[in-house]
Amino acid sequence: MTMTESITPEVETRQPILRARNLVKTFGRVVGLDGVSLDLYPGEVLAVIGDNGAGKSTLIKCLTGAEIPDSGELYVSGEQVSFKRPQDARAHGIETVYQNLAVSPALDVASNLFLGREIRKPGLLGSVLRMLDSKGMRKQAHDELTRLGISTLQDVTVPVENLSGGQRQAVAVARAAAFGSKVVVLDEPTAALGVRESNQVLQLVRDLRERGLPVILISHNMPHVFDVADRIHIQRLGKCAATITPQSHSMTDAVAIMTGAATA
Amino acid sequence: MTQQKTASPPSTRKGDLAEEFLDRQTTLGKVRQALHRYPALSPALVLIVSVIVFGLLNERFLRVENLSLITQQVSVVGTIAIAQTLVILTAGIDLSVGAGMILASMVMAQLAVNNGISGVIALLVGLLTGLATGAINGFLVTRFKLPPFIVTLGTLNVFVALTLLYSNGATVRGSDMPDLLTWTGHTFPIGSVRISTGVIVMLALYLVIAYILGKTAWGRHVYAVGDDKEAARLAGIPVNKVLMSVYLAAGSVLAICAWLQIGRTNSASPNAGLDLNLDSITAVVIGGTSLFGGRGSVWGTLLGALIVGVFRNGLSLAGLDVLYQTLAVGILIIVAVSVDQWIRKAKS
Numbered sequence: 001m002t003m004t005e006s007i008t009p010e011v012e013t014r015q016p017i018l019r020a021r022n023l024v025k026t027f028g029r030v031v032g033l034d035g036v037s038l039d040l041y042p043g044e045v046l047a048v049i050g051d052n053g054a055g056k057s058t059l060i061k062c063l064t065g066a067e068i069p070d071s072g073e074l075y076v077s078g079e080q081v082s083f084k085r086p087q088d089a090r091a092h093g094i095e096t097v098y099q100n101l102a103v104s105p106a107l108d109v110a111s112n113l114f115l116g117r118e119i120r121k122p123g124l125l126g127s128v129l130r131m132l133d134s135k136g137m138r139k140q141a142h143d144e145l146t147r148l149g150i151s152t153l154q155d156v157t158v159p160v161e162n163l164s165g166g167q168r169q170a171v172a173v174a175r176a177a178a179f180g181s182k183v184v185v186l187d188e189p190t191a192a193l194g195v196r197e198s199n200q201v202l203q204l205v206r207d208l209r210e211r212g213l214p215v216i217l218i219s220h221n222m223p224h225v226f227d228v229a230d231r232i233h234i235q236r237l238g239k240c241a242a243t244i245t246p247q248s249h250s251m252t253d254a255v256a257i258m259t260g261a262a263t264a
Numbered sequence: 265m266t267q268q269k270t271a272s273p274p275s276t277r278k279g280d281l282a283e284e285f286l287d288r289q290t291t292l293g294k295v296r297q298a299l300h301r302y303p304a305l306s307p308a309l310v311l312i313v314s315v316i317v318f319g320l321l322n323e324r325f326l327r328v329e330n331l332s333l334i335t336q337q338v339s340v341v342g343t344i345a346i347a348q349t350l351v352i353l354t355a356g357i358d359l360s361v362g363a364g365m366i367l368a369s370m371v372m373a374q375l376a377v378n379n380g381i382s383g384v385i386a387l388l389v390g391l392l393t394g395l396a397t398g399a400i401n402g403f404l405v406t407r408f409k410l411p412p413f414i415v416t417l418g419t420l421n422v423f424v425a426l427t428l429l430y431s432n433g434a435t436v437r438g439s440d441m442p443d444l445l446t447w448t449g450h451t452f453p454i455g456s457v458r459i460s461t462g463v464i465v466m467l468a469l470y471l472v473i474a475y476i477l478g479k480t481a482w483g484r485h486v487y488a489v490g491d492d493k494e495a496a497r498l499a500g501i502p503v504n505k506v507l508m509s510v511y512l513a514a515g516s517v518l519a520i521c522a523w524l525q526i527g528r529t530n531s532a533s534p535n536a537g538l539d540l541n542l543d544s545i546t547a548v549v550i551g552g553t554s555l556f557g558g559r560g561s562v563w564g565t566l567l568g569a570l571i572v573g574v575f576r577n578g579l580s581l582a583g584l585d586v587l588y589q590t591l592a593v594g595i596l597i598i599v600a601v602s603v604d605q606w607i608r609k610a611k612s
Contacts, residue, residue: 103492104487115488130480
């Protein structure tokens with residue numbers, strides 16, 4: 001087994017889009033994060049794996065503004081930031097796709113993409129009760145889906161409940177990836193999906209990477225992680241046990257590091 | 265070191281989606297999809313069929329005077345059902361709309377007649393009273409996180425009691441009131457038909473609310489909150505603000521309805537209109553709006569109110585006892601909800 005840190009020198013010279021340094025988060029006497037650092041480079045898929053209670057979720061929550069770390073620094077494109085709310089992270093271009101899929105079933109694809117940030121045009125009374133620009137939103141939704149290479153969603157007027165699980169996940173991912181976001185965080189995107197639908201979502205992750213959008217992928221599914229990730233951040237006991245790549249380590253190695261049977 | 269990369273999964277093809285949808289295009293499936301997409305379609309069909317059937321049963325039914333009478337009969341319930349639609353779209357229910365409306369109408373009438381306040385001021389204070397009933401419901405639903413059913417069951421009793429306490433149980437006659445308050449009962453001729461101003465006010469309200477629900481971001485948010493509250497919250501929609509504004513809008517609509525009620529009955533009675541709490545729900549449900557929220561339209565509600573009006577009028581013209589009208593409306597409700605359940609299953 002090779003035990004080398006496997007970030008290639010080429011990657012290291014680039015400026016990370018998202019950089020976390022020595023994040024610490026405690027809950028009473030429980031230490032959730034014990035000085036975790038993480039770098040996310042442009043156009044890469046970084047998987048975060050770890051056993052239950054390893055600090056995986058806490059790490060992600062600190063990166064997306066759902067939790068406020070006790071100490072440590074966060075940088076977006078080199079600029080130091082601190083997130084108090086998920087909206088703060090969103091304002092810096094960090095979009096999260098939640099495990100329970102925040103989509104509205106009865107609304108159509110275009111409405112879901114623009115939910116909470118609808119495009120409006122002057123209505124009958126000028127700026128009072130402004131009209132939704134439905135046509136504009138449908139067109140932009142279509143363009144955005146094409147740009148993201150999401151070919152499974154052609155008709156943006158279909159209600160989301162008529163879509164398969166994989167397509168719904170695609171809507172949620174598209175919403176996160178659209179509109180100039182810098183980082184997409186996917187929390188267990190394949191957890192509830194069948195084989196074919198999982199593959200659709202993994203393809204989507206690859207497509208995002210091809211378009212230069214970095215992705216943080218949290219998953220329990222080792223084959224999925226090894227399939228799409230460029231680098232794998234392994235959390236163990238509140239710390240980063242190792243950052244490996246699918247080329248340098250096998251799945252067995254990763255599980256061994258995760259459970260403490262081996263070190264990287 | 266071992267290389268354990270799994271075989272690359274087959275990439276998704278464009279044909280997949282088309283296949284999925286093509287194989288479920290049975291005729292019944294198509295009907296269901298259409299009803300699913302346009303919730304006002306089924307009540308529209310029911311209304312057309314019932315008008316034809318009642319027209320065949322009794323030739324008096326289709327006379328313009330009778331049709332005009334039906335519109336006047338449904339103007340109050342049709343208006344208050346707008347308020348009910350707004351609340352039900354958010355997956356709530358408002359059992360107190362009728363009681364709040366009667367309270368507002370008593371305030372208008374009493375202030376003008378017993379306290380000798382000018383019609384304009386009495387009307388304004390009455391409208392504010394209606395708005396306040398909505399504000400109380402909205403406050404309890406959003407701040408105390410109580411289920412709308414319980415909140416409005418409580419306020420129903422509170423508003424009924426307040427109405428009786430305030431009015432001492434006495435009815436105020438329309439002839440004693442200033443003209444402004446009974447203005448909604450006036451009729452004017454269009455050709456050979458007499459239309460009441462109340463009906464015009466009702467239709468105007470439908471236009472306004474349909475515009476707001478269908479064409480503004482607020483309307484979209486109302487549907488999103490009713491559809492899936494948590495999803496709406498995660499999408500950045502201020503759920504409590506939307507809910508509060510829905511109850512305020514419902515309060516405004518029922519306040520205007522109080523004015524229509526005075527015009528329609530040419531009086532303000534503390535004992536009137538309690539049926540309206542449930543009749544408004546009937547109109548909404550028959551109109552195809554889902555009690556589970558997020559699905560439906562105010563036009564469906566107008567159709568629902570008209571269907572109930574047509575059934576009551578048609579059956580009485582056919583010489584049937586009023587009990588049969590109630591029986592028919594009861595069956596309509598159950599059929600409407602069954603159809604809604606069936607439509608909701610129209611998912612792939």
